[in-house]
Amino acid sequence: MANWVEGRVIRLRQWTDELYSIQVDAQVAAFTAGQFTRLALEIDGEMVARPYSFVNGPDNPVHEFYFITVRDGPLTHELVKLKPGDAIHLAPKGAGFFILDEVPQADCLWMLSTGTALGPFLSILTTDAAWQRYRKIVLVHAVRTASELAYRDEIKALLERYPDRLQFIPFVSREDTDFAIKARVPAAIEDGQLEQRTGIAINTADSQVMICGNPDMVRDTVAVLETRGLKKNRRRDPGHITTEQYWKS
Ligand SMILES: Cc1cc2nc3c(=O)[nH]c(=O)nc-3n(C[C@H](O)[C@H](O)[C@H](O)COP(=O)(O)OP(=O)(O)OC[C@H]3O[C@@H](n4cnc5c(N)ncnc54)[C@H](O)[C@@H]3O)c2cc1C
Ligand SMILES: NC(=O)c1ccc[n+]([C@@H]2O[C@H](COP(=O)([O-])OP(=O)(O)OC[C@H]3O[C@@H](n4cnc5c(N)ncnc54)[C@H](OP(=O)(O)O)[C@@H]3O)[C@@H](O)[C@H]2O)c1
Numbered sequence: 001m002a003n004w005v006e007g008r009v010i011r012l013r014q015w016t017d018e019l020y021s022i023q024v025d026a027q028v029a030a031f032t033a034g035q036f037t038r039l040a041l042e043i044d045g046e047m048v049a050r051p052y053s054f055v056n057g058p059d060n061p062v063h064e065f066y067f068i069t070v071r072d073g074p075l076t077h078e079l080v081k082l083k084p085g086d087a088i089h090l091a092p093k094g095a096g097f098f099i100l101d102e103v104p105q106a107d108c109l110w111m112l113s114t115g116t117a118l119g120p121f122l123s124i125l126t127t128d129a130a131w132q133r134y135r136k137i138v139l140v141h142a143v144r145t146a147s148e149l150a151y152r153d154e155i156k157a158l159l160e161r162y163p164d165r166l167q168f169i170p171f172v173s174r175e176d177t178d179f180a181i182k183a184r185v186p187a188a189i190e191d192g193q194l195e196q197r198t199g200i201a202i203n204t205a206d207s208q209v210m211i212c213g214n215p216d217m218v219r220d221t222v223a224v225l226e227t228r229g230l231k232k233n234r235r236r237d238p239g240h241i242t243t244e245q246y247w248k249s
Pocket of ligand 2: 018068069070071114115116143144148172173174184185186214216218220221
């Protein structure tokens with residue numbers, strides 16, 4: 001299989017000064033919701049590639065990726081310069097194990113994200129499997145400021161479609177709002193705020209927890225969940241926690 005598939009940019013959508021989504025038309029192989037691909041651009045004669053989670057569901061042929069421009073980040077500062085019709089390279093197939101096939105059955109699936117790591121959860125929420133396997137799903141999006149709560153319309157549409165089954169809990173850590181929890185996710189689990197807000201308990205009998213994004217949030221949340229008896233999912237030793245980190249801390 002070729003190293004790269006050439007795709008074409010359809011649109012770049014800007015959410016804030018730093019947050020963008022890019023839509024791409026590319027003939028990549030079927031992927032599973034929750035997986036990532038690699039996006040690559042030739043920069044100064046070298047192919048620079050980074051992993052990005054699919055935001056679109058596997059049935060949607062328009063591939064979408066949600067990203068933040070990071071300071072001195074070599075790829076993201078080139079991605080934001082792209083215009084409709086420009087070429088972009090993608091890995092030919094999806095990769096990764098942050099998928100429902102790796103997550104055991106439970107009553108409630110918790111999806112905990114920071115920043116751009118909302119993306120894979122939006123992809124998973126488009127699938128029938130998510131709704132066939134879990135009676136309740138709680139989607140948490142933790143950001144610094146309210147303006148970073150992207151994809152609100154898409155989340156609203158999901159809430160309207162699954163009113164009794166989906167809860168969306170925004171966390172805004174650096175601003176006062178009248179709707180979001182002002183805390184970090186592990187602290188809000190530790191002090192019971194998240195369960196109080198949802199009315200759903202996190203426990204070994206009823207819960208599966210997927211955690212994605214900032215590696216410190218992933219680490220700290222796993223540690224809090226472990227004090228409740230939840231443990232990491234391993235293929236040969238199923239547990240309750242499935243994680244993906246977007247960078248190394
Ligand atoms: C499995 C996987 C999936 C990923 N999916 C996404 C995605 O869907 N969207 C996305 O924006 N990034 C995602 N990333 C991170 C992405 O691959 C790049 O690292 C990021 O876009 C920055 O690229 P860069 O070349 O500009 O800088 P890099 O040199 O790659 O990163 C520089 C630094 O920026 C910080 N950083 C990197 N990514 C993020 C981020 N997402 N949010 C906050 N800080 C960050 C870290 O401190 C990192 O060390 C994913 C990473 C992995 C491993
Ligand atoms: N977002 C911005 O306005 C902004 C501006 C300039 C540069 N950047 C850079 O962009 C990168 C990403 O920023 P981001 O805002 O997308 O992501 P982020 O720093 O991962 O923050 C997202 C959310 O995760 C929380 N968080 C951080 N560490 C945590 C931990 N150990 N446990 C639990 N929660 C934790 C943050 O809370 P806290 O607020 O309490 O940290 C925030 O609510 C960073 O490298 C940052 O320096 C961001």
